[in-house]
Amino acid sequence: MDYDFNRVIDRRNTGSIKEDYQLAEAMIPLWVADMDFEVSHEIIQAAQERLLHPIFGYTTLPASLLEAASLWYQRRHRVTYQPSDMIPYYGVVSAIHLCFMALTKEEDRVTIISPVYMRFPMSVSETSRTLNEVSMINRCNRMEIDFEQLEISLQKSNVLLLCNPHNPVGRVFTMQELTRIYDLVEKYDIMVISDEIHADLIMPGYQHIPFVQVHPKAKQRTITLVSSTKTFNIAQAGMALIVTANLDYQVAIKQWMTKFHLGAMNVISMAMVEAAYRHGDDWLDQVILYIYQNYQYVVSEFTQHMPRIKVLPLEGSYLLWLDCRNISISVVDFFETQARVRGEDGILFGQDGKGYYRLNLASPRILLEKAMNQLKEVYFTLYP
Ligand SMILES: Cc1ncc(COP(=O)(O)O)c(C=O)c1O
Known part of the structure; x- marks a missing residue:
């Protein structure tokens, strides 16, 4: 069409x-x-079809939704996100907050690469963590990471909150850049929260590399945040996926969700998101x-x-x-x-x-x- x-x-x-x-x-x-x-x-049709059923009671998240998501990331990014490694959540920003609460302590320090989406520094201060900011440098009209500063910052951090593709500077980091980042997070034993919400919107000539693809060991220290909402223009459907193969991270995140009885997704949103991943x-x-x-x-x-x-x-x-x-x-x-x-x-x-x-x-x-x-x-x- x-x-x-x-x-x-x-x-x-x-x-x-x-x-x-x-x-x-x-x-x-x-x-x-x-x-x-x-x-x-297809998204509108899925919502309409669900509306035809006249009951909107308590509803579980269908396994088929996570399968459709897994197939999507395989098909579009050649990355394997197992359905069992995906935790559905309300949004990427709220997932960042959740990860900070579940996986870090109050005195922990978070590195961000600036300028960056304003919710990044806000999520650090709103959860009472400490911010370490690293500046990007405009080199010949291209925003680049200052790796010297990044290393200094990571030496005294616990977490790197990465934005790739990067809002607002429009960069899609290269394998070379991501490998340099990975080497540093490995060296200083840093957990990476990789916000990849813009990953599907890549301009011709560029390729998004999921952070977990950078090194076979990367997935053990990474939480990837993805979402169909930015990709398919359904922001208010309010659903993201927290993806991590690290079982300790999974347990800690789920415990935190249980504490506040979080996790039930909107019944119409589930239909829309599955259709998006399947047919988008x-x-x-x-x-x-x-x-x-x-x-x-x-x-x-x-x-x-x-x-x-x-x-x-x-x-x-x-x-x-x-x-x-x-x-x-x-x-x-x-x-x-x-x-x-x-x-x-x-x-x-x-x-x-x-x-x-x-x-x-x-x-x-x-x-x-x-x-x-x-x-x-x-x-x-x-x-x-
Ligand atoms: C990098 C980044 N992360 C997260 C979000 C918002 O995500 P959500 O609506 O799922 O909270 C945006 C929105 O612009 C964004 O640019």
Whole structure:
């Protein structure tokens, strides 16, 4: 089936955070990380079919859902996640909190590689753990890990909270980079929580490498967090998978869940997520292509007409990282106050994000064209 991602779907008055929440009048919303695209018809059909049964009582998670997930990761990433190693949970962010509570102690230290998704540092402070931040370096318009700093940080850490693909900088880490990370976590005996929520959204020419694939022993120190919700634009279905082959980790996580009676999943969400994993390939391939074309369009607009703003290569996710350190006004002033385009100020992702801006490209092209025209107008006034 061909999807029409050019179709503009009015999301106003649906409670959408992107469109209904804190969005000033007449702003183009390119911020919150969800997509403005209709989801695959198999997901809608699965939800509709489940609705036809008139009882929504206590329901177990079907084994077929975890089998479908396992097949998906095998098929798309050539990685084996055994269904028995998957723990369904409400979301990736809540899973990070859970892992901290279940697997670390209050005085433990967590390394993050910054700028990074703002919930990372928040999850560390909200669970009273201590943050060790390592900066990424912009080398020739590519964000790279500072391995010297990473080693210093890991020497005094217990956990590495990794984001791969990396939000907001759009990097998909290479085997060489991941191997260097693995060597350090092995050397300093660090547990890795690898948030791979963006793993399915990889741009042509790049390949996502699950952290557990980096070394045969990696899976014993790794908890991988994956989710169909980002991939298939069903964020509010609220289901992620905590994957770990380490039995001690599994036991500790499950004990913590039992303590608070956590783990029952929403009955409609389960149907949607299983359908997504089972039938989502075609929709996803079409979405990636569309996002990639959006990216090429936006690159050409910035390069040709707004050259002071440098676009960092989008390797994965649909979140574009822009280096705006060479414009004379603040990013908020430029994008939001003057151009009326609502992305995210880079500083929200840490001090290292200062002077950068993040734009969500998962929108119909016409919206991006409108945004680019408004940005150009402001840019031409500043730099006639
Ligand atoms: C890296 C990363 N992790 C987690 C999330 C949110 O995950 P969830 O909605 O499953 O809590 C996001 C959302 O943008 C994200 O970018």
